[in-house]
Amino acid sequence: MGSNGQPAPVLISGLRKTFGTTAALDGLDLEVSRGEVHGFLGPNGSGKSTAIRVLLGLLRADSGTALLLGGDPWRDAVSIHSRIAYVPDDVSLWPELTGGEVIDLLGRLRGGISRVRRNDLIERFELDPTKKGRAYSRGTRQKVALVAAFASEAELLLLDEPTAGLDPLKEQVFRDLVRAESENGRTVLLSSHILSEVEALCDRVTIIREGKTVETGSLHELRHFTRTLITAEVKSFPLGLENLSGVHDLVVEPVGAGGERIQCQVDASSLGETLSLITSVGVLSLTSQPPTLEDLFLRHYATLPNDLVESQETL
């Protein structure tokens, strides 16, 4: 439930969807609260697009529940669709229609768009609306879908890797627009591979693997569950450090005159204890690197056996 008592815009629990013998979704849980930008992460073939396609009512789930804006995505597809906007990961446009025509058509199907907003977005994305669909590059097709989506001023934006073909300047325009949407109280589900983008935009993230949720929470919370890299030069080795339960991958090497250089990974729970032990022996220099989203992400996937990774890639 959202903070104001309204149902969460996206609420998925125990969702399963099988294609033949392959389970694309295997008990997925996902909750997106109202007004947040929610990152949806996972490697290729982990089920992100399948989940979004279930939310769009394109696929019917085998079991589990999915609620989109409080409705059933399969049964109430049309009434829900008038309140959402979607940008697919691989946008294909009608070769005979110009970009401007596509934007207008999609806007009218939803019940009309603001001319001012439309033209402003076209200008910001530097889109040429007079070119035919067949003449657009991948990034430009994405811009058309993004203009149509942002112009619609929908309550909920479902964005499936929307920036894969954008140049860094347009990527910045995209980020500004997502932030503005969020400030206006709109909800965004952003499926992405670009971790820096997710880190910059998202309040909370959900990481999935093989159709299951493996981690969900705010970036702050997630960091809490992972390790910080500490590098220090000390006058002498702090005895007992090697025995602390939260310290991993400890490397010690001598530097200069009698000093030692130590490096280790530290669980968040042991951070205080470790630092006080290190400072007690006299610190010459100290750096600590908080875990990046990339570390988080890799921690969940690096442990996958190779054959599993491959079988996922081919999904």
Added chain:
Amino acid sequence: MSRDLRGFEGTGTLLRLSLRRDRIRIPIWISLLVTIVYVSSRAVADIYPTQASRLAAANAINDSSALLAMFGRIYDPTSIGAIGLVKLIAFGAAGVAVLSGLITIRHSRAEEESGRLDLIGAAVVGRKSALTAALLTSVVTSLALGFMASLALMAAELPVSGSLAFGAAWAGAGMAFAGIAAVAAQISRSSRSATGLLAGSIGVAYLLRALGDSTQRIGWLTWVTPLGWVHHIQPFASEKWWVLALLFGFSLITAGVAFALASRRDLGAGLLADMPGPEKAGTALSTPLALAWRLERTSFIAWTAAFVILGSVVGGVAGNVGEFLNTETGRQMMELLGGEKGLVNAYLAAELSFVGIFIAAYGVHVVLRLKSEESLLRAELLFSYGVTRMRWAASQIAVALVGTVVLAASAGVSAGIARSYQTRESADFIAILGGALIQLPAAWVVIGLCVVGYGLSARLANLGWSALVLFLLITEVGALLKLPHGVIDLSPFSHTPKLPGSAVSIEAVVILVVTGASLVALGLEFLSRRDIG
């Protein structure tokens, strides 16, 4: 040597890739066509056991403009092979042309459109390799099919030289239309419109042969079309092997034109440069129906023009039908059919039944856009903007159905005007227009089957084409093969009243319309229940 290979590097690998991708599709087509050849040639000995019965049958065909138009002339009325295979020479060659042309497009323009050719072009592959490999795939298929057909005919104990000539004629037709398809693939920007161009050229080629064969005054027309050359090879009569050179030469020339066109354009582009379009959509473009019409508009105008021409030719030629019936059997048949009037009516009914087949093909072509819209993920973009599947699919189907009505009417009106201008009888106009419109219900049944196939799954949408080919064979060849009535009745075209000239069975028309409507409804129901994409 290496100089000669420049531009063709990697062709062998690409050819193997194409054959690998089509390793199921091609053998199925070949087996189907070869089986039909074998069954037809075996059946003829049972149907026409005596020399006299064969002679009578051959003369009946050669004296009837309608049958000549449909199948072509029998050059040796005493030859069992010539009679047994008359329905398969040009008609079958048109089928081979479809197969061979589709293969060429599938491995050239379709690959280019999907972007897969970019991937291949970046490897050590010559500029001409992809088109060469596509053409070779068709050539290999055509030759294999021709060879198998020859073997089947020999197995049916027909003369060796006739069997070889028949197989060579089919192979030649396949190669000629592979060349046409290669040109179409260069001119068009999408495999969809390339397929449309291919279908159109096969239709024109068949029509030219039909007109030339049915009307002696313009008999030279059979010499300007590859499907006419197929006949002039005269398998099982006096085989004219040199005519094969026309087919092979034509295929080399068209392939050369395709390579010349290909060298003048960029990968992914067509021949015509893109002009900028409107910056904003016209006010009408605001519904799925408007979108469906917008997407079909250009090709619909071309189809309509083709139907108007088809109709005027059919109606204009009708007056010549009775002129050449100065043989004894011809006069007897004329009496049997109710004099010259009856003969003209039989001719018109036969020609208008082609209209039924062509409009069914148009309908299937339009309905199949649903499939490509789904696989290219454009459909789901529309769905996410609040369009229901039902409304989306129904819009496209509506364009298909209304399109068939307009096309049938265009052919009927133009044929009616051309005929009634000669006879000065307005009743002829009404009768011919009726004969064209009466073709609609059977075409709608085929469209309905296509919708059912698509409703079940996007991959099954091609059920529309399979059903059309099957029905065509059942109706046109079924009687010759003495298929049971139960089988012949399976084809909706068997139930279309033969107009003008015979009574209209209201019951049959109503049953066809209800069947077509029910199939469309059933297909939409299936669609609403399945996964998309």
